Amino acid sequence: PGVVYSIELVQSGPLGIEIEKRRDAAQSAIISAVVPKSQAELAGLKRGDIICRRDDSDIEYSYNEFLKVAKSGIRPLAFNIRRMESTTLHDNGGGSADAMHRKQAMIAAAEAREAKNKALIKPVPKVKE
Numbered sequence: 001p002g003v004v005y006s007i008e009l010v011q012s013g014p015l016g017i018e019i020e021k022r023r024d025a026a027q028s029a030i031i032s033a034v035v036p037k038s039q040a041e042l043a044g045l046k047r048g049d050i051i052c053r054r055d056d057s058d059i060e061y062s063y064n065e066f067l068k069v070a071k072s073g074i075r076p077l078a079f080n081i082r083r084m085e086s087t088t089l090h091d092n093g094g095g096s097a098d099a100m101h102r103k104q105a106m107i108a109a110a111e112a113r114e115a116k117n118k119a120l121i122k123p124v125p126k127v128k129e
Contacts, residue, residue: 002050002082004058009039010076016040019051019070021061029066031081048099049081058082 011016018036020030029051034041051061061069061079070077 004052004080004082004086005044006054006078006080007043007045008076008078009043011039012073012075014038015070015077017045019063019066025064026062028060029063045081046083049083052080052082054078054080 014035015041017031018033020032022028031040031045031047031049031051033047034045051066053059053061058080058083066079069079081109090124
């Protein structure tokens with residue numbers, strides 16, 4: 001879901017974005033902040049954008065993968081981003097892309113806690129009379 005945009009950051013030095021820190025570094029790289037007047041802002045990047053590979057596969061970069069590429073200093077740095085546009089958001093109940101990802105993360109965390117709690121609950125043995 002969402003709209004895919006091609007991005008190319010050509011200036012050496014900082015990109016001007018912060019990536020949301022993830023507990024599981026294999027999860028998608030999501031932009032958590034864009035530095036004002038940076039090359040990222042000038043390129044149109046926004047909070048909540050999901051960073052994807054540029055090979056037309058629409059595969060998302062993991063947090064670790066993107067940090068490695070970004071810190072390599074190789075420029076131009078070309079990638080795609082997937083953004084939830086307002087028309088798409090209304091179909092999904094409204095809200096920002098960032099809010100939608102946070103909601104998905106909260107649901108996943110709740111499911112994980114529930115599974116963990118189920119594993120901890122021991123069946124009560126029947127009392128013999």
